[in-house]
Amino acid sequence: MADVARVAGVSSATVSYVLSGKRPVAPETRAAVEAAIADLSFTINATARSLRTGRSSLVALIVPDIANPFFAQLAATLDEELRGLGLHVVVCNTRARRAEEQALLAEATQQRFAGVVITPFRLKPNDFEPIVGAGIPVVVSADVSFGPIDLVTPDAGNAIRRALEEVAAAGRRRIAMIAGPRDATGGDPRLEQLRALALQFGMSLPRELVVRGEHARQAGAAGFGELMSRRYRPDAIFCGNDVIAIGAMDKANELGVNIPADVALIGHDDASFASLVRPQLTTIRYPAAGVGRAAAQLLIERLNGRQVHKTVHIKAEFVARSSV
Known part of the structure; x- marks a missing residue:
């Protein structure tokens, strides 16, 4: 200079x-x-500047599956919102592994990142204590709270209710779910919401019609095959996300099961491919762009000095297509 x-x-x-x-x-x-x-x-020597200011210009986006289009859209939106402020997003893939999640939080703390936006999968609330104690802003995108940390979370009750209305109108009564793994942090709120709301429609979601696996296409295929092997097959299956639903469609084709004639299929997220597959996937839209904008705003507020943690609810909506 x-x-x-x-x-x-x-x-x-x-x-x-x-x-x-x-x-x-x-x-x-x-x-x-x-x-x-x-x-x-x-x-500009970025390393020298970070030594002087005590903070880099990097924001870590930590997600469980970078191949999921939901997280790709989240990354694109977050980057668009922050780039004009001189902040740059680094996308980190944990593969839903706790050790990876912990290591990336530790790295962001050691490198004095400007902030972190994370979708935790197997972390616990106390895992965030070191990075929060270091004064690095953190925004969690999840269905459950992780303590006094900024949170972006879905408001999906009405969307699930609308999905059940559609299922009931199609004459379906035996519902099942391909849910996430049992050891995921906070359990599976999407499963619990579905189970509670199903009772309002005279339906039940018994334990034997809930199968679990990772939020991955292979798990969807395995889960669908398991449900179709039951003595009493379900006639409607809800999936933890759209990637799981695509795996279920793969297995349905392999088994000769017709969707929706034999069984209805409902996803979650409304990923970019949901309207491209055949039949088009009926799903619950949780807008990744909306999550990205909310997370960016919370991060900016923290960087500008806000101290009290906030929660932002993003409204989900039911999207009727042809898989029900």
Whole structure:
């Protein structure tokens, strides 16, 4: 910066103002500084700046499955919202493994990241204590709270109710669910909501019609096959997410089971492929872009000094297509 200042005929402080935008600089002065920067091929030393400020310009987005289009859209939206503020999103894939989740939180703490947005899968509330204690803003995107930490969470009750109405109108009564793993943090709120609301429609969701697995396509296929092997087959299956539902469709094709004639199928998230498969997937839309915008806003508020934690509810909606 001293070299740039000497060539431009200004002070180092003026160069700093041009680079940071913290104070107005006369147009002719800015032009002189920018010309000197170009002549000298000057670039900011990000490592040195982070040492001086105590914080980098990086925001970690930590997700369980980077191949899931929901998280791809979340990443794109978060990056779009933060880039104009000089913050850059680094996407980290945990593969839903607790050790990976813990290691990435520790790395973000050690590297003094500007913030973290995370969809935890097997973390516990006390796992967040070190990074929160280090003063790094954290936003959790999940169905359950992780204590006094900013949270973006779905408001899906009405959407699930509408899905059950559609299932009931189609004459279905034996519902099942391909749910997430038993050891996922906070259990499976989507399963519990479905079970509670089903009673209002004279339906039940018995334990024998709940199969569990990872939130992955292979688990959807295995779960669908298991349900179809039962003596009393379900005539409607809810899935923990759309990726699971696609796996269920794979297995249905293999077994010669017709969707929706033999069994209705309902996903969750409304991923980009949900309207492209055949039959088009009926699902509960949880907008990834809305989650990304809310997480970015919470992070910005924290960086601007907000101390009290907040929860933002994102409304989900039922999307009727042709798999029911």
